[in-house]
Amino acid sequence: MPSFYHETNTVFGTHRNPVLQWIFTTDHKRIALLYMGVMFTLFFLAVSAALTMRAELFYPGQQFLEPHTYNQLFTFHGVTMIFLFIVPGIAAALGNFVLPLMIGARDLSFPRLNLLSWWLYVLGVVTALSSLVTGNGFADTGWTFYAPYSIRTDAHVLSTLSAAFILGLSSILTGLNFVVTIHRLRAPGMNFFKMPLFVWGLYSTAWIQVLATPVIGITLLLVILERTLGVGIFDPSKGGDPLLYEHLFWIYSHPAVYLMILPGFGIVSEVLPVFTRRTIFGYRSIAISSASIAGIGYLVWGHHMFTSGISDMARVIFSFLTFLVAIPTGVKIFDWVATLYKGSIVLATPMLWILGSIVNFTVGGLTGVTLGALGADIHLHDTYFVVAHFHYTILGGVIFMFIGGLHYWYPKITGKLYNEVVGRIAFGLVFVGFNALWFPMFIAGFLGNPRRYFDYLPTFAPYHQVAGIGGLLVAAGLLTVLFNFYRGLKNGKEAGPNPWRATTLEWHIPSPPPLENFSKIPYVDFEPYEYEKGEPVVQFDENFRRVR
Amino acid sequence: MEQEMAYDIQGDPHPVADFHDDYNGEKLGFWVFLLTEAMMFGALFLLFAIYFYRHAETFAASSGDLNVWLGGTNTVILLVSTYTMGLGTLMMRRGKVKASVGLLGLTALMAVVFLAIKAVEWSTEIGHGLYPGSGVLDAMDKGEILFFGLYFVMTGLHGLHVIAGIALMSWVMLLIRSGGVRPEHTIVMKNVTLYWDFVHLVWIVLFPLFYMIGV
Numbered sequence: 001m002p003s004f005y006h007e008t009n010t011v012f013g014t015h016r017n018p019v020l021q022w023i024f025t026t027d028h029k030r031i032a033l034l035y036m037g038v039m040f041t042l043f044f045l046a047v048s049a050a051l052t053m054r055a056e057l058f059y060p061g062q063q064f065l066e067p068h069t070y071n072q073l074f075t076f077h078g079v080t081m082i083f084l085f086i087v088p089g090i091a092a093a094l095g096n097f098v099l100p101l102m103i104g105a106r107d108l109s110f111p112r113l114n115l116l117s118w119w120l121y122v123l124g125v126v127t128a129l130s131s132l133v134t135g136n137g138f139a140d141t142g143w144t145f146y147a148p149y150s151i152r153t154d155a156h157v158l159s160t161l162s163a164a165f166i167l168g169l170s171s172i173l174t175g176l177n178f179v180v181t182i183h184r185l186r187a188p189g190m191n192f193f194k195m196p197l198f199v200w201g202l203y204s205t206a207w208i209q210v211l212a213t214p215v216i217g218i219t220l221l222l223v224i225l226e227r228t229l230g231v232g233i234f235d236p237s238k239g240g241d242p243l244l245y246e247h248l249f250w251i252y253s254h255p256a257v258y259l260m261i262l263p264g265f266g267i268v269s270e271v272l273p274v275f276t277r278r279t280i281f282g283y284r285s286i287a288i289s290s291a292s293i294a295g296i297g298y299l300v301w302g303h304h305m306f307t308s309g310i311s312d313m314a315r316v317i318f319s320f321l322t323f324l325v326a327i328p329t330g331v332k333i334f335d336w337v338a339t340l341y342k343g344s345i346v347l348a349t350p351m352l353w354i355l356g357s358i359v360n361f362t363v364g365g366l367t368g369v370t371l372g373a374l375g376a377d378i379h380l381h382d383t384y385f386v387v388a389h390f391h392y393t394i395l396g397g398v399i400f401m402f403i404g405g406l407h408y409w410y411p412k413i414t415g416k417l418y419n420e421v422v423g424r425i426a427f428g429l430v431f432v433g434f435n436a437l438w439f440p441m442f443i444a445g446f447l448g449n450p451r452r453y454f455d456y457l458p459t460f461a462p463y464h465q466v467a468g469i470g471g472l473l474v475a476a477g478l479l480t481v482l483f484n485f486y487r488g489l490k491n492g493k494e495a496g497p498n499p500w501r502a503t504t505l506e507w508h509i510p511s512p513p514p515l516e517n518f519s520k521i522p523y524v525d526f527e528p529y530e531y532e533k534g535e536p537v538v539q540f541d542e543n544f545r546r547v548r
Numbered sequence: 549m550e551q552e553m554a555y556d557i558q559g560d561p562h563p564v565a566d567f568h569d570d571y572n573g574e575k576l577g578f579w580v581f582l583l584t585e586a587m588m589f590g591a592l593f594l595l596f597a598i599y600f601y602r603h604a605e606t607f608a609a610s611s612g613d614l615n616v617w618l619g620g621t622n623t624v625i626l627l628v629s630t631y632t633m634g635l636g637t638l639m640m641r642r643g644k645v646k647a648s649v650g651l652l653g654l655t656a657l658m659a660v661v662f663l664a665i666k667a668v669e670w671s672t673e674i675g676h677g678l679y680p681g682s683g684v685l686d687a688m689d690k691g692e693i694l695f696f697g698l699y700f701v702m703t704g705l706h707g708l709h710v711i712a713g714i715a716l717m718s719w720v721m722l723l724i725r726s727g728g729v730r731p732e733h734t735i736v737m738k739n740v741t742l743y744w745d746f747v748h749l750v751w752i753v754l755f756p757l758f759y760m761i762g763v
Contacts, residue, residue: 105567106567107567108567109567109570109573109577110577111567172584176577176580176581176584177577179576179577179580180573180576180577180580183573183576184565184567184570184572184573184576185565185567185570185573187554187564188554188562188563188564189554189556189562210580210583210584211583211584211587212587213584214584214585214587214588214591215587215588215590215591217588218588218589218591218592219591222701225680225701229680229681230680230681230686231680231681231697231700231701232680232690232693232694232697233595233694233697233698233701238686238690238693238694238697239599239603239690239691239693239694240694240697241598244595244598248591248594248595251591520554521552521554521564522554523554523555523556523557523562525556525557544554545555545557545559546556546557
């Protein structure tokens with residue numbers, strides 16, 4: 001059966017040139033792969049920037065980087081990782097590929113809009129990277145572009161800001177597409193509580209993209225207008241208030257961390273039932289907690305500003321709301337742990353990544369609660385503690401989940417199997433390396449090592465040196481993952497439609513899936529994770545009529 | 549095309565939504581899009597509210613520098629144009645294509661007049677040195693700098709939406725000619741009508757905020 005690699009739908013009719021077939025495709029699966037290609041190239045660039053900083057920090061004092069270059073490096077790392085990699089992230093890459101498959105649809109609601117999102121994304125990438133070679137060099141503001149410095153600096157902030165604006169547009173369109181797709185294109189019979197939990201994660205994410213991104217779009221536009229025309233909205237010398245910039249920035253950027261993690265949570269909920277051979281514990285509570293994290297997460301942005309001069313009342317409210325968001329997150333973690341209980345646990349590579357992510361994310365989440373406490377935050381604000389917390393949630397959490405998901409759906413996407421042993425070794429390297437890299441930073445931060453400096457006091461040297469070695473291990477592990485995927489593609493075994501014996505709809509169609517996925521649309525009147533004695537309950541015949 | 553069916557375990561058929569032609573999906577998608585627009589303008593209104601609260605008197609005084617009659621005329625023009633736009637879509641649904649095209653053209657014409665009046669206003673203000681970054685304005689009170697900063701940003705962004713509206717109406721004209729919009733398939737025109745409603749709603753709020761607080 002020809003797969004989507006052999007034939008495709010494009011915007012402008014048929015093309016014989018394979019490159020044109022790819023860049024003008026409207027097939028959600030191809031667009032997902034286009035996203036993945038660009039995103040992971042940028043990911044490895046940003047990892048290199050991080051390793052360069054780690055090398056500079058290996059000994060106290062200045063080694064080989066100018067302080068200004070160091071500022072540009074962490075801005076590059078932040079902007080690339082946040083805006084170019086993790087915000088489109090799981091949703092645009094894996095979500096794009098799997099969402100229609102999981103709900104029994106042939107594509108997204110607006111396939112051409114989906115392609116437009118990718119093109120806007122590429123335009124954003126080019127705009128962001130162009131400032132590496134034009135103007136006075138890459139932005140040195142940090143990824144947050146705080147006013148008034150972002151208005152004053154000589155660096156080429158303008159292109160970075162424009163890039164973030166364009167990327168925001170791309171993200172909004174993806175979110176819109178997902179919302180409509182999930183509302184309109186679910187297979188008949190599949191109500192909201194019969195959707196796989198990854199779809200719930202994507203749905204919550206999509207709403208955050210739609211509701212929060214326009215706010216940062218207009219905020220960044222105002223900074224652009226300040227720099228070009230001198231409109232003084234955030235410029236204190238003209239009566240503007242920089243604090244308002246911070247508010248508007250975080251109104252988007254805090255929900256944005258949930259839009260990074262929620263699809264990741266979805267992947268955890270997909271992988272766990274498959275590798276414990278049982279149904280997920282507390283399906284409804286996981287689904288609803290995704291939505292409530294998105295909802296409450298919208299209202300906690302002020303905890304980034306505890307030391308910025310907002311009122312005590314505001315600080316207390318934001319602190320309370322921050323504690324509140326830990327509740328649905330905790331519900332999820334307990335549900336996952338309860339799923340493991342009495343399951344037949346299979347420690348395959350995707351499962352290892354997911355279990356690792358749960359461990360890391362628990363550390364990251366709990367330290368987040370610490371930071372949400374007013375008194376502790378005054379002490380820990382702007383130290384490495386915050387950076388460690390963030391990396392425990394995003395690198396140890398989201399990216400672990402992302403890589404776990406990539407392993408999980410690798411057979412579906414490529415039709416091949418990767419090497420299990422190499423996969424486990426790679427996980428071990430990254431897991432050990434990651435904890436060596438970031439756990440010492442909790443301690444260094446707690447002892448007062450501030451973030452964002454190219455230098456530190458000599459007493460902190462041991463922590464940074466352990467971290468440096470950890471960084472190398474992480475890099476080695478990531479390269480091993482890449483190597484493993486490449487080798488699987490070259491000479492991996494055929495995967496067959498359902499190598500994991502999983503239950504959700506994407507595993508009922510061939511790997512790799514054909515163009516437009518389903519020859520006939522199934523009728524879905526069953527829960528997504530039904531196992532009996534460790535085997536999937538529901539089976540279809542070739543016409544997608546249910547036989548069992 | 550025949551309605552596709554999915555069959556349950558008893559063999560009963562259930563209709564499947566076709567992603568190529570999904571009226572409700574296209575409508576829902578456009579509402580979601582308008583929501584993002586509302587969030588974007590909402591952030592600006594929030595900024596306006598905060599700065600108005602801080603500089604209430606200077607804001608009212610600066611508002612007096614704007615021409616409330618020109619602004620008022622523009623408000624009436626937009627109101628009438630929403631009416632003609634809506635009527636045009638109604639006519640299309642009833643199969644009166646010619647009337648529909650005429651009303652659509654009239655709407656676009658009013659949008660152009662709106663922009664022309666806006667251009668007159670802007671050039672008067674710029675002539676008086678009342679624009680962001682000008683020496684005249686920067687020497688004034690901070691409340692005035694913020695008022696005119698917000699004025700140019702918000703009416704400018706609104707003006708861009710009017711220009712986009714004219715482009716969309718022209719596109720609908722082309723679609724009517726090519727058959728993409730026809731009496732039994734009006735979704736694009738309906739969405740453009742929704743969009744135009746939104747653009748006029750934003751103006752309805754902008755007008756009192758900028759022109760009438762000084763009256």
